[in-house]
Amino acid sequence: MIQNQAKKALFARSFQLLLLGQIISILGSALLRFGLSLYALDLTGRADIFGTLYALSSIPLLLSPIGGAIADRFNRRHLIVIFDFASCMVVLGFMLLLAADHATVVVIGIVMVLLSLISAMYQPAVQASIPLLVQESRLEQANGMVNGIGALAQMAAPVLGGILYGVLGLQTLIIGSGIAFLLSAVMQLFIKIPFVQREQKRNIVATLAADMKVGFAYVAQQRSILKAMIIAALLNFILTPFFVVGGPIILRVTMQSSDTLYGVGMGIVECSTILGALTIGIFAKKMRMSTLYRWLLIIAALILPLSMSLTPWMLGLGCYPAYVLFLASVVPIAMALTIISIFVLTRVQKQTPNDLLGKVMAIIMAVAQIAAPVGQIVYGKLFETFSLQVYFPALLMFGAMLLMAWVTKRFYQNQIEEGQEDARENVEKRYRKE
Template identity: 35%
Template sequence: MKEKQGFSRDFILVLLGQIISLFGNAVMRFALPLHLLNVTGSPRLLGIVSGFAFLPLAVMSPIGGLIADRVNKRSIMVVLDFFTSALVLIFTILHGKVNLVTLILVMLFMLYGISGAYQPSVQSSIPLLVAPEKVMAGNAAINIVSSLSSLLGPALGGIAYSMWGIMPILYTCIGCFFVSAVMEIFIRIPMIEREAGGSILSEAKNDLKESLSFIVKRKPAIGKLTLCCAGINLFLSALIVIGLPVVVMQILKLPADRANELYGYLQAALAVGGLTGGMLAGVLSGKLDIQKSYKIFFACTVLLLPMGAALTKGIPPYLAYGILLFSSFLLMICSSLYTIQVMSYIQIVTPKELIGKVIAWILGISTCAQPAGQIIYGFLFEALQSHAEWIFYGAAFVSVGVSFFNRRICSEIETVGEVYAADVPQNG
């Protein structure tokens, strides 16, 4: 199943399925809110619907982790892609016949919920399909696919929507999910058999206790690294999501006809930065050391300083924009490198029978951190818009504290080689 040279056939099939499925999901999650805004003309309604649609992702991640460790991961991917294809088909049938706001809200709820249940299966399958020394490269490949989908999905979806409207997009996505499901049928992922221990509820309760015990007691470094990943989302990612559109669209006082275009370039720079970070993680997978990961986190923190300085009074708007563009690009590279490195370490040190649930906890906690940060930054930018540079400086100051916490964790972490020596006998 695992191949010493390159990736296995089954991992390549997982990658191809991800490319098709994530692309369809990205197009849908971009086109549906845009369609809602065009039909209703209400930004407030768009914000409410988009915000609430995010919740199922956090709720379904732990559930997806529980399922991923007890059901064949290939079956989960196949069923969810077939289900998504049928869901989009139902949407096309009901479009124009029921309330659009309700229909889109339910659809976005389902898409985000499916994503939350789907990703633990994908992430937990990586150590089962690639050799140990290829785990980080495998994560980098998955990250590249995700970044490409985030970059191309909205871009192509926006072009298609402006030319043909929503219906051709829906038909295309039905095909994407269906083809992905058919392709995934041929994936072979080893299934770790577990003895039944009672009712479904009692087994779920025991699974949650076992995974939490592993994170908190057996490998407390994983729990602490999870908090660091949550810190990235809370203090850095949320700042990028909320701060950059406010800065470009309002604070820099750019011409109205250019602001939308320039913000689009900024979003593209973020996506390309994530893609570049994924590629670098793959190339440098043999050289990246988890014990030095705090340095990458610290680099993310440092990049907030020029972004804040760019907003100082007297800086020409286009110069400020250029600084923001370049700093955001570098920030996304570092953020992707850090996240891939941490996720790879966790996949290596976690027993195969727990990996789905452990990853689900990490995804769930990290996911919850970002909307919390978005709410905080929303209030801050409304209250301090004339002094927005201090928001960036404040985020940098807090993030420095997190990076020092990260450094202390790294000093306690064993190397990957030590992990193999200690765990190979008991995990096989």
């Protein structure tokens, strides 16, 4: 009894250390990437290079399935520590090049890609560790905290990075990021993550390739996981790009808002995402996969007043009425989007065996990440085509959400209880033989 209580306390402490390390590491990486982009802008004076470098640094995130295979094969605590130390070494190397006046645009691009690649390996190890460090009943809340940290880092990086870069300069920003990575690595040494060494019959490359094949096959065979991946991808295709692409266009161009109102509006959107992540624990107890379509219908209903705020009649009343109605609709939509995303991913975590967890989570995240830029391109074309009728893309989003709600209801209409799986035990035994 005492031993079990000590074990729970130990795991709680380990999760706290993991969470604190995430704050330091993710924020340090985001700050450095943004600071390097600004430095490239100062070197060249070209906004296209600034944007290209920042975009290229996100491409390695698509390699996260490899990170998932690594996370399932090796000690996850060791991996987290190694990746933080690797980031620290990359930062140190760049600092030396900067001191020697060899920090060219190409070098900056390489550093940003390396940091992003390390992040692609790092995140699956963290995601796969969470179910081992918290009680199952608190898994949604734990995932919400981790996702909230990621969203906060992405929101704070452009603001804080710009301030630090302007006031302290790139060199100080680099030193600060290096210290952050080192501090995170040292902290993670004290985490206790259960690990069972798996037998390795082939060389590491062949083993990882086989593991990835197993992961993709498992996702394809498990219909419940495949459905969850489709839902996550659709959310990233339909909703997320609307705020990323449409938010700035609507607030800045359509509503002609001031710099202050624009900044406040975008900040409210970002804060809504964080609020959704932090309140997932309140809603998760009442959520079921079989009734998930109701949440999607609520989002669809909220899109109607959002669309109304973009009509010529509403815009004719002045900036403030349309601005307030738009944000009043966006806040609950952004919160619901985050809550649904975390809930769906948590269901996958709960039903996936530990030795497949890293691969499965990484595959789902990679597919969702691929869907987002596709959606951004589509919305970019829509807002360009209907620049004078911006309510039309919003109405299309309304129709897409109704269709998604119908698809989701069909997915789970025969599901009696949320824990139902597709003969998981038999599938698991077959894949364990690999």
